[in-house]
Amino acid sequence: MNAAAAPPQPAPGSPRHLFWACSAIALQGFGGVLAVVQRELVDRRSWLTREQFVEDWAVAQTLPGPNVVNLALMLGDRHFGWRGAVAAVAGLLLFPLVLLLALALGFEGLAEVPAAQGALRGMAAVAAGLVAGTALKLVVALRGNVLGPVACALAMAVTFGAVALLRLPLAAALPLVALPACLWAAWRLKGRR
Amino acid sequence: MGSLAAEGAPLSFADWLGLGAHLLVLSLLAVGGAIAVAPDMHRYIVVQQGWLSDPQFAASIALAQAAPGPNVLFVALLGFNVGWHGGGALPALLGLAIAMGAMLLPSSLLTLAITRWLHRHREDRAVRAFKQGMAPVVIGLLLATAWILVGSQRGLHGLAPLATLSVAVALLFWRTRLHLLWMLGAGALLGALGLV
Numbered sequence: 001m002n003a004a005a006a007p008p009q010p011a012p013g014s015p016r017h018l019f020w021a022c023s024a025i026a027l028q029g030f031g032g033v034l035a036v037v038q039r040e041l042v043d044r045r046s047w048l049t050r051e052q053f054v055e056d057w058a059v060a061q062t063l064p065g066p067n068v069v070n071l072a073l074m075l076g077d078r079h080f081g082w083r084g085a086v087a088a089v090a091g092l093l094l095f096p097l098v099l100l101l102a103l104a105l106g107f108e109g110l111a112e113v114p115a116a117q118g119a120l121r122g123m124a125a126v127a128a129g130l131v132a133g134t135a136l137k138l139v140v141a142l143r144g145n146v147l148g149p150v151a152c153a154l155a156m157a158v159t160f161g162a163v164a165l166l167r168l169p170l171a172a173a174l175p176l177v178a179l180p181a182c183l184w185a186a187w188r189l190k191g192r193r
Numbered sequence: 194m195g196s197l198a199a200e201g202a203p204l205s206f207a208d209w210l211g212l213g214a215h216l217l218v219l220s221l222l223a224v225g226g227a228i229a230v231a232p233d234m235h236r237y238i239v240v241q242q243g244w245l246s247d248p249q250f251a252a253s254i255a256l257a258q259a260a261p262g263p264n265v266l267f268v269a270l271l272g273f274n275v276g277w278h279g280g281g282a283l284p285a286l287l288g289l290a291i292a293m294g295a296m297l298l299p300s301s302l303l304t305l306a307i308t309r310w311l312h313r314h315r316e317d318r319a320v321r322a323f324k325q326g327m328a329p330v331v332i333g334l335l336l337a338t339a340w341i342l343v344g345s346q347r348g349l350h351g352l353a354p355l356a357t358l359s360v361a362v363a364l365l366f367w368r369t370r371l372h373l374l375w376m377l378g379a380g381a382l383l384g385a386l387g388l389v
Contacts, residue, residue: 026262030377033263034335035366039373058327061334063307065220065300066227066265073301074308085305089297096262097269101289103260104253104270115385118349120259122384125346125355126376129362132339136367138332145325152329159333164340170225174330182326189318189325 010046015080015087021045022072022091027099031127033068033092035134047075050141057138062174068092146188147181155181204244204279209291211242212275216268216295223300227265234271244275269293339363354389 012018021040029036041047048056060070069089076088110116142152155177162173204212215237219230231254239250253274257267272292276284314320339359348355362376383389 028261028373029263030261031258036373039366043370054328054332055324058324058331059308059311060304061225061331062327063300063304064223065297065304066223066263067225068263069265069297069301070304073304077305077308078312082305085301089301092263093266093269093293096260097266097293100257100260100262100266100270101273104256104273114387118384118387118389119381120255120384121346121348121355122358122380122382122389123259123377124380125343125358125384125389126362126380128339128342128346129359130366130373130376131335131342132359132363133366135332135335135339136363138335142329142332145328146321147325147329155326155329156333156336159330160337160340162337163334164337170229170334174224177333178327178330181330182322185326186318186322189322 009049012047012079012084015076015083018076018079018084019087019091022088023095026092026096029096030123032131035130037068037071038134038137041075050138051144054138054141062178146185146192148188151181151184204276204284204288208242208244208279209287212238212272212288213291213295216292217299220296220299221303223296227263227268227296231267234268238271238275244279245271249274249278265296268296348389349387350389358383358389 012021025036025040026033038053042050042053056071056074057067060074061067063070069092072088072092073085076084076086078084080087139156142149145152147155159173159177162168162176163170168176219233222233223230235250238244239247245253250271253270254267257270258264260266269289269292272288272290273285274288275292276286276288279288311320343356343359344352346352346355358380362380365371365376366373380389
């Protein structure tokens, strides 16, 4: 995705800027950070377009390691090299870690209170909805995809069926769909710049 | 979580080395997110070494999932708890550092190396085909994740109210700019009142 004639894309100003942006994202991310990342980096700050976000997410999710950490590494490294990568990941982890330890030590008995259990249950349902909402938002990014709408829909449906309905492990499901999809993309890209 | 303490003996240098080595390997196997390695960590920490009990392990994961931040922090909390039950505050911090460092270092170095290589070769057909081909696959994967998360819940009144809440949130996130904390707060309130 090269944006030759487009106005310059907003970007983080410094590793420190990146650190605080990632801290703000992480502290809003109950039950997973992805929805917040998409909202903050794509919708609000425009540091990534939807298409860039999907491409980066594809790489972050395919490589081993925590997906959101991988995404932060990529973003930080792109702007400020290894200093940016460290700043982004530190921002993502530092304050949530302190908070988590405080919770673990301070609220031992809280998990047995029915109201607290109920609150966690409700928040988990919201977190699941946020993952689905993120996916719905990203579908738009497939509009210019070289696979074409039919193959895109097919790849999405087969992935969903293999993982959600057949419960295939990721290691089995990914090659099954990803390999044909990538080969088809390579064939469609032949002769295109 | 002291009340559930498993009367763990202090961990030896070899124990820490073993935990670190185990996580260094798991780091490179953690495709699909950190939570994918939870079953193997359970096997190592609870079944094989006996450093934590089953409830302690489950509580660590549940707390890390509920608290804000990336899910991988459950690994830090497990390391912390292993040290805590094996001696107190200082071993706990050591356990945290070892667990988190070993979990993140290999995968992060690999990610940096590969993304730099991908960036240098971003005009190659194979790289473009990979990114374009993977895009619908990872979106399908997100939908599958949401489906599994919704389906695995146990509500007071069955699954329907929770699933309705999830669907409503998905639509709100998709179509509006309503702040996420409002949605999480509403979910927490509905749950605390026993409505879902």
